[in-house]
Amino acid sequence: MRDSLYFSISHFSVCYGAKFYNPNYIYYHEIYTIMKLLIADDNERMRSMLKKLVKGVADEIIECSDGKDAVALYNEVRPDYVLMDIQMKEMDGITATRLIKKDFPLAKVIIVSNFSDQKFRFAAGNAGVSGFVPKENLIDILNYMV
Secondary structure, eight states, X not given: OTTTEEEETTTTEEEETTEEEOTTSOOGGGTOOOOEEEEEOSOHHHHHHHXXXXXXXXXXXXXXXXXXXXXXXXXXXXXXXXXXXXOOSSSOHHHHHHHHHHHOTTOOEEEEESOOSHHHHHHHHHHTXXXXXXXXXXXXXXXXHO
């Protein structure tokens, strides 16, 4: 170990093998983090469209087709953002959002739905969503994620 690790007090550098590092220099490439995204929508074509839209922003995309699965996947994966449909079969997106936000208050859930009338926006707001995007304006999703 003594041969592979070298400290130079006078130059404030560290050598690991053949590479010299200055401890006062920040290596930005080592700080890079991966953005994870969860898409919860019962329509496979819509999930595919959303994946194409965010593929340049998100590094890892996880999909599910129901709110119940979204809650379980959020607990397991802890994505940075969730794109959540409202109307799904077993558990709707509003209920799923409420359950996610109960355990993870800082979770960022964006509702993406065909239902854009005031009662759905109000229910989504009460559940704690970070944003509400009608499906006819999908490009607006990027405003919430960037």
